[in-house]
Amino acid sequence: MNKCMTSISISNFTLATMLNVLSIAIASLVIFTLGVACAGQRKRLDVVEKLNGPVTVPYFLPWFGSFFAFNQDPLKFFKLCHQRYGKIYKVLLAGKKIVVVAHPDGITSLNRDTNKNLTNSAVFAIMMRGISNFNPSNVDYIHQVMDQRIFPITKRTLSPALMGQVTQSVEGSLRKELLALCSGEPRSPRRLKLPELIGRPLYISNCAALFGFRYPSLNTFSDFELLDSGLPQILTRLPFVARRSLDARGRLLSVLMEYISSWWESDGVEDIPGASTLVMESLKEMKVSKLSKRDAAGVLLLFLWGFHSNMWYMLFWLVTHLIMDEESMGRLVDEVDACARTDAPVHDGKKALSLLESAISETLRWATTSSTVRFAEEDTEIIVDGSVVVINKGEYVVGDIRAAHHDRSIFEHPEEFILDRYLVKDDSKTVLPRPMVWGAGKHVCAGRHVAVHLMRRFMVECLSMYDIKAANSGPGGKKLPRISAKSFIGSLKPNDEVHVTITARKV
Numbered sequence: 166m167n168k169c170m171t172s173i174s175i176s177n178f179t180l181a182t183m184l185n186v187l188s189i190a191i192a193s194l195v196i197f198t199l200g201v202a203c204a205g206q207r208k209r210l211d212v213v214e215k216l217n218g219p220v221t222v223p224y225f226l227p228w229f230g231s232f233f234a235f236n237q238d239p240l241k242f243f244k245l246c247h248q249r250y251g252k253i254y255k256v257l258l259a260g261k262k263i264v265v266v267a268h269p270d271g272i273t274s275l276n277r278d279t280n281k282n283l284t285n286s287a288v289f290a291i292m293m294r295g296i297s298n299f300n301p302s303n304v305d306y307i308h309q310v311m312d313q314r315i316f317p318i319t320k321r322t323l324s325p326a327l328m329g330q331v332t333q334s335v336e337g338s339l340r341k342e343l344l345a346l347c348s349g350e351p352r353s354p355r356r357l358k359l360p361e362l363i364g365r366p367l368y369i370s371n372c373a374a375l376f377g378f379r380y381p382s383l384n385t386f387s388d389f390e391l392l393d394s395g396l397p398q399i400l401t402r403l404p405f406v407a408r409r410s411l412d413a414r415g416r417l418l419s420v421l422m423e424y425i426s427s428w429w430e431s432d433g434v435e436d437i438p439g440a441s442t443l444v445m446e447s448l449k450e451m452k453v454s455k456l457s458k459r460d461a462a463g464v465l466l467l468f469l470w471g472f473h474s475n476m477w478y479m480l481f482w483l484v485t486h487l488i489m490d491e492e493s494m495g496r497l498v499d500e501v502d503a504c505a506r507t508d509a510p511v512h513d514g515k516k517a518l519s520l521l522e523s524a525i526s527e528t529l530r531w532a533t534t535s536s537t538v539r540f541a542e543e544d545t546e547i548i549v550d551g552s553v554v555v556i557n558k559g560e561y562v563v564g565d566i567r568a569a570h571h572d573r574s575i576f577e578h579p580e581e582f583i584l585d586r587y588l589v590k591d592d593s594k595t596v597l598p599r600p601m602v603w604g605a606g607k608h609v610c611a612g613r614h615v616a617v618h619l620m621r622r623f624m625v626e627c628l629s630m631y632d633i634k635a636a637n638s639g640p641g642g643k644k645l646p647r648i649s650a651k652s653f654i655g656s657l658k659p660n661d662e663v664h665v666t667i668t669a670r671k672v
């Protein structure tokens with residue numbers, strides 16, 4: 166009986182165990198099968214997404230693709246493609262395949278580049294050769310030195326904690342330069358072109374802060390202007406059209422070589438008098454990296470261009486919009502005056518100068534074009550609006566920031582410049598996304614804090630000193646200048662000159 170009971174209990178035990186094992190096996194099999202099925206399904210979905218890829222803008226001519234339509238007016242071309250093909254599409258331009266991303270998340274994913282397969286070298290090399298005419302065989306090495314040695318210095322010395330050395334010097338000089346505009350007859354109106362009111366004082370002050378008094382900023386401004394305005398032609402390799410700009414570039418490089426010459430030849434025994442830490446530390450790195458004097462001068466020119474150019478164009482558009490709309494100008498002047506009457510810190514734009522802060526953000530939104538261009542060194546992926554998009558090795562990727570800044574579902578009347586668009590109202594529930602103007606990730610703009618600070622300071626000084634009016638303010642006289650069709654990288658460029666009349670104010 167006992168034996169029998171034992172054998173039953175053993176067989177019960179065996180049966181129970183077997184059933185358990187069986188049920189576990191079945192459950193595992195079900196889980197495994199489901200897992201495999203899900204993985205298969207995911208894989209299929211990935212394949213579908215990868216196969217679908219971005220749609221290519223149709224074209225007739227092989228190799229040229231859409232080049233002629235694009236080249237005629239890049240901004241219009243991007244706008245039409247965005248309307249027709251949406252947030253991501255591909256275009257063939259003279260043998261190059263370019264994926265255009267016009268969705269904010271896609272642009273962020275492109276900037277962050279988590280797979281590390283997208284580089285800016287190819288595009289940076291074009292800018293380097295255009296601005297500084299480096300020998301093509303040196304470009305890769307110089308870019309490497311800039312990326313690994315010079316930009317980290319720039320990011321550190323222009324961080325909010327340390328940028329004071331440069332910004333305070335710019336501010337002091339800017340005030341003097343602006344005051345000098347009406348020093349002869351302070352109360353009589355003076356007619357000027359905007360480069361004389363903004364570009365020149367800013368250039369002289371920027372040069373003084375970066376390079377000290379040994380750099381002849383006064384004599385080089387017109388050459389800098391010529392180089393800057395001729396860049397689209399230089400970059401598209403139209404040497405005959407750009408002859409004057411190319412000559413100006415040559416003269417600027419000679420001046421910069423002369424500027425560093427004695428320091429360079431003496432192996433940098435003493436710092437160049439008045440030069441910023443940023444410039445001196447960068448020069449020392451260039452010497453250690455065995456760059457030639459010519460290439461070091463080229464790096465300084467690139468640097469000066471990066472420091473000055475976008476800031477000048479942004480201020481150009483801000484002042485131009487204000488003189489077109491006297492009510493907006495009046496509101497901003499009132500805010501600056503009210504701030505001057507209190508102890509409110511003018512550097513803290515968010516609190517004391519909230520309308521000016523909004524005006525600067527609105528300018529950055531309105532006047533930014535496509536600022537992010539990358540090249541796929543390997544097959545890679547970015548995420549656009551929640552979907553994986555495959556970028557093939559050898560393709561370029563452009564972030565169409567202008568499209569993101571003109572998204573009607575986010576910005577009301579995006580084509581218009583609205584002074585208080587970014588003013589946070591007490592009753593407002595939605596806060597607008599900040600302009601995507603500085604890039605992000607590894608290559609985020611090293612000068613973004615300095616740029617906003619100096620734009621703010623320029624406006625405060627200028628509006629406190631002068632009444633600024635459009636020179637042609639009669640009927641039909643106030644018109645925004647036409648936007649240059651050729652510039653699609655960085656900030657919008659004007660096609661026409663803008664004249665203003667300034668009169669010294671008594672506050």
Ligand code: HEM
Nearest residue numbers: 316471472475476536602603604607608609610611612616
């Ligand atoms: C309104 C003015 C400015 C605008 C709109 C602007 C815009 C930008 C953008 C969009 C990038 C990123 C490009 C990319 O992702 O490939 C960038 C990079 C950079 N910017 Fe600016 N910038 C301005 C002012 C300045 C100033 C004042 C400096 C000072 C030197 C500066 C120095 C740089 C540097 C060094 C980089 C390269 C960073 C890197 O690749 O690691 N920028 N800028």
